[in-house]
Amino acid sequence: MSERGQKLPSDVRVGVYVCHCGVNIAAVVDVRQVAQLARGLPGVVVARDYNYMCSDPGQELIRQDIRDYALNRIVVASCSPHLHEETFRHAAAAGGLNPYLVHMVNIREHVSWVHPDRERATEKACELVRAAVRRVVWHEPLEQARVSIHPDVLVVGGGIAGIHAALTLANAGKRVYLVERQPSIGGHMAMFDKTFPTLDCAACILTPKMSAVQAHPNITLWTLAEVTRVEGYVGNYEVEITRWPRYVREDLCSGCLKCIEACVYKDARFPDEFNLGLSKRKPIYLPFPQAVPQVPVIDPATCIQFKSGKCKKTCVEACGERGAIDLQAVPKVERVRVGSVILATGFQTFDPRRMPEYGYGIYPNVYTSLEVERLVNASGPTGGEIVLRDGRRPQSVGIIHCVGSRDRRHNPWCSRVCCMYSLKLAHLIRERTGAEVFNFYIDMRTPGKGFEEFYQRLLEEGVHFIRGRVAGVSDWALDPSEEGKLVLRVEDTLLGIVRRIPVDMVVLAVGLEPRSDAEELRRLFRVSCSAEGFFLERHPKLAPVSTFAEGVFVAGCCQGPKDIPDTVAQAGAAAAEALALIDRGSIEQEPNTAYVLADHCSACRTCVSLCPYSAISIVGGDGRPHAEINPALCKGCGTCVAACPSGSIRQHLFEDEQIVAEIEGILAGVAGG
Amino acid sequence: MKQLADNRAESSNGFEPKIVGFFCNWCTYLAADLAGTSRLHYAPNVRVVRVMCSGRVDPQFVLEAFAKGADGVLIGGCHPGDCHYQEGNYKALRRYVLLRRLLEQLGVEPGRFRLEWISASEGERLRAVINEMVEQVRALGPFRGFNRLPVKLAQLHGQKECSKEPASVETVEL
Numbered sequence: 038m039s040e041r042g043q044k045l046p047s048d049v050r051v052g053v054y055v056c057h058c059g060v061n062i063a064a065v066v067d068v069r070q071v072a073q074l075a076r077g078l079p080g081v082v083v084a085r086d087y088n089y090m091c092s093d094p095g096q097e098l099i100r101q102d103i104r105d106y107a108l109n110r111i112v113v114a115s116c117s118p119h120l121h122e123e124t125f126r127h128a129a130a131a132g133g134l135n136p137y138l139v140h141m142v143n144i145r146e147h148v149s150w151v152h153p154d155r156e157r158a159t160e161k162a163c164e165l166v167r168a169a170v171r172r173v174v175w176h177e178p179l180e181q182a183r184v185s186i187h188p189d190v191l192v193v194g195g196g197i198a199g200i201h202a203a204l205t206l207a208n209a210g211k212r213v214y215l216v217e218r219q220p221s222i223g224g225h226m227a228m229f230d231k232t233f234p235t236l237d238c239a240a241c242i243l244t245p246k247m248s249a250v251q252a253h254p255n256i257t258l259w260t261l262a263e264v265t266r267v268e269g270y271v272g273n274y275e276v277e278i279t280r281w282p283r284y285v286r287e288d289l290c291s292g293c294l295k296c297i298e299a300c301v302y303k304d305a306r307f308p309d310e311f312n313l314g315l316s317k318r319k320p321i322y323l324p325f326p327q328a329v330p331q332v333p334v335i336d337p338a339t340c341i342q343f344k345s346g347k348c349k350k351t352c353v354e355a356c357g358e359r360g361a362i363d364l365q366a367v368p369k370v371e372r373v374r375v376g377s378v379i380l381a382t383g384f385q386t387f388d389p390r391r392m393p394e395y396g397y398g399i400y401p402n403v404y405t406s407l408e409v410e411r412l413v414n415a416s417g418p419t420g421g422e423i424v425l426r427d428g429r430r431p432q433s434v435g436i437i438h439c440v441g442s443r444d445r446r447h448n449p450w451c452s453r454v455c456c457m458y459s460l461k462l463a464h465l466i467r468e469r470t471g472a473e474v475f476n477f478y479i480d481m482r483t484p485g486k487g488f489e490e491f492y493q494r495l496l497e498e499g500v501h502f503i504r505g506r507v508a509g510v511s512d513w514a515l516d517p518s519e520e521g522k523l524v525l526r527v528e529d530t531l532l533g534i535v536r537r538i539p540v541d542m543v544v545l546a547v548g549l550e551p552r553s554d555a556e557e558l559r560r561l562f563r564v565s566c567s568a569e570g571f572f573l574e575r576h577p578k579l580a581p582v583s584t585f586a587e588g589v590f591v592a593g594c595c596q597g598p599k600d601i602p603d604t605v606a607q608a609g610a611a612a613a614e615a616l617a618l619i620d621r622g623s624i625e626q627e628p629n630t631a632y633v634l635a636d637h638c639s640a641c642r643t644c645v646s647l648c649p650y651s652a653i654s655i656v657g658g659d660g661r662p663h664a665e666i667n668p669a670l671c672k673g674c675g676t677c678v679a680a681c682p683s684g685s686i687r688q689h690l691f692e693d694e695q696i697v698a699e700i701e702g703i704l705a706g707v708a709g710g
Numbered sequence: 711m712k713q714l715a716d717n718r719a720e721s722s723n724g725f726e727p728k729i730v731g732f733f734c735n736w737c738t739y740l741a742a743d744l745a746g747t748s749r750l751h752y753a754p755n756v757r758v759v760r761v762m763c764s765g766r767v768d769p770q771f772v773l774e775a776f777a778k779g780a781d782g783v784l785i786g787g788c789h790p791g792d793c794h795y796q797e798g799n800y801k802a803l804r805r806y807v808l809l810r811r812l813l814e815q816l817g818v819e820p821g822r823f824r825l826e827w828i829s830a831s832e833g834e835r836l837r838a839v840i841n842e843m844v845e846q847v848r849a850l851g852p853f854r855g856f857n858r859l860p861v862k863l864a865q866l867h868g869q870k871e872c873s874k875e876p877a878s879v880e881t882v883e884l
Contacts, residue, residue: 150749151745157726161754164757565740565792565831566831649798675765676766676795678768680801697771700730703728704775
């Protein structure tokens with residue numbers, strides 16, 4: 038292979054640095070032995086082991102050696118290049134060396150943390166270092182390319198996370214497209230009555246922000262809209278958004294709501310989605326009183342005109358000259374160009390039908406916590422009255438914690454908010470009905486500002502806490518006191534006995550899980566999901582809102598269960614990351630692009646159809662035609678390089694010589710080569 | 711193609727296979743990082759060469775690895791539909807299918823050459839795949855080198871006119 042490329046550089050001076058990472062590496066890998074081996078490798082001038090290579094003194098070691106030993110190649114054996122490649126490139130650059138003459142060896146994640154056997158781990162580390170030394174010899178100085186960052190931002194999801202991120206960006210003077218699938222923004226937070234632990238009114242703190250979104254000159258708000266296509270890369274995403282018809286024109290509607298009154302259905306008779314079916318709505322309706330935009334929506338699945346075409350269209354009549362109702366509306370596709378994206382698509386609650394032992398959907402008085410949020414809400418289906426489906430006021434209520442959470446049969450994770458919202462609901466139910474409230478918990482988890490204090494307050498308010506996972510809910514009465522009640526069977530693990538607790542109402546504290554279509558969105562934006570299906574952050578501690586798709590950030594519960602303060606904090610962080618990107622104006626790109634050796638190319642066109650970015654074209658048609666790669670379009674996958682029959686396509690940082698040298702270095706011990 | 715040192719072939723007692731891994735930067739390499747941060751222990755026989763995409767894996771690299779004494783080669787890429795570069799993993803798959811046939815002709819048992827889709831969140835799967843493959847290759851014993859018979863591409867594909875050397879399989883449009 039080497040005959041097709043460069044000659045081996047003769048004046049190579051390699052410095053090798055083996056990191057202890059405290060005891061993370063050194064406890065398993067014999068770092069002195071690795072450095073010792075490196076010293077004997079051809080081209081190596083200096084090899085050291087050091088406690089923390091990423092620390093300032095560690096980096097200074099590299100800078101100083103570059104000067105003292107005239108090093109022109111650096112190998113650092115430490116952690117994953119995903120963590121510190123940039124660090125060591127900077128260190129080399131500070132020492133006056135081109136940063137791409139550095140190569141990293143991963144002896145922590147790939148060796149010391151996974152191979153407890155000291156001898157074999159050290160052997161593997163030695164071989165990887167030997168491979169890296171052979172590889173780095175072939176490295177060449179490279180220049181970074183820059184791409185400009187389009188200043189507009191797309192925010193997907195109009196819950197509190199998306200709202201906060203959009204407002205932060207818009208207030209900083211950036212243009213934002215906010216896309217929401219529902220007819221109104223607000224998300225789950227708009228459904229809540231109070232927020233824990235302060236018990237401030239959710240609507241009072243949310244609706245001003247919702248109105249601000251609508252009024253903001255820098256925000257383009259599209260409701261009933263979904264992202265259907267994404268192209269491009271960081272700095273220049275082209276996004277296609279499909280806007281489903283509302284059948285009421287936002288630009289003409291005044292929000293008088295006369296059309297709803299005028300609907301031929303005199304009574305509301307279809308389940309209201311926002312109230313989770315606890316109340317009814319008409320085919321033309323406003324999702325909730327504070328909805329933004331304040332524009333009714335027509336549901337074609339229930340509207341007579343859409344079903345039979347034979348409606349008197351009293352709504353159109355009521356609207357009169359305004360003519361805001363447009364029954365002929367069709368889906369509209371918008372195409373926007375943005376530089377960065379914030380995903381804030383939220384969560385869905387666990388469907389308790391998956392746990393039939395709790396009787397949800399079987400006994401009418403078993404509710405989910407989200408339904409109870411609507412019941413206690415002053416603008417909810419009962420005007421804030423806590424009444425059962427038959428109109429009775431409950432005398433006793435059982436709240437079952439961890440429904441679908443911390444359960445190996447369903448979701449193994451803790452949903453983080455259920456303990457606290459259960460306490461909040463217990464407080465509200467007790468305050469408004471005086472009912473006896475029982476909390477059935479596994480562990481009470483109240484970490485947060487003012488959370489533990491709230492728990493103490495509930496204990497003092499006379500709410501009952503029974504430690505144990507409820508085995509089942511049934512209406513089988515064993516004695517007269519249980520007649521007409523729902524009986525919870527539970528092992529009280531503090532008393533060590535099985536108890537039967539009869540109640541009028543059961544509340545299931547359902548957990549949070551990824552949206553069922555998170556997978557589709559993940560593919561659209563090329564981000565990863567963690568094993569449980571939430572969007573995966575770039576680093577759990579140090580890059581919590583970044584993803585592996587550059588320029589795409591995450592905020593809120595789409596990344597994992599969290600409460601409102603954490604969601605808002607994360608949304609602010611995501612907005613700040615996007616702002617940092619925009620204000621830099623451009624971003625350095627890894628110079629790992631492919632390039633063509635024009636003299637060797639026969640213009641066979643094999644590569645042209647392989648490139649997913651159409652970066653390759655055939656040029657020089659009159660004289661000697663050959664392929665050419667546009668470096669601005671090339672993303673550096675190297676697929677064309679591997680496919681070129683004549684070896685005329687090469688890739689910076691992943692040259693054939695480099696990879697083959699690495700293979701040879703790995704295997705040098707076995708074949709005697 | 712070089713023959714392996716004889717002493718190695720003889721001593722298959724306590725044989726530790728050496729496997730070269732070509733892991734894509736965005737999925738399988740990250741899965742290996744995750745296995746590390748999760749402290750999942752697995753067999754230390756795989757040496758990873760990082761490539762940006764499994765589509766970068768030139769069949770020549772695989773042949774080179776076997777020729778230089780690897781007992782196995784494992785290519786790791788993103789799941790279908792998940793490729794960071796849209797479809798590089800499909801290109802890798804096409805090459806893999808062809809290359810596996812070629813390698814069989816050259817005397818490389820199928821268990822020595824694998825392509826696996828392992829996503830960034832599948833540290834556990836990475837461990838399982840590596841452990842399984844190491845055991846498989848251990849059972850096969852040391853790789854003793856390619857067949858030395860001159861094999862013509864025509865024999866591989868059952869075609870009539872073709873006289874290229876097997877090593878130039880990369881010239882076939884994949």
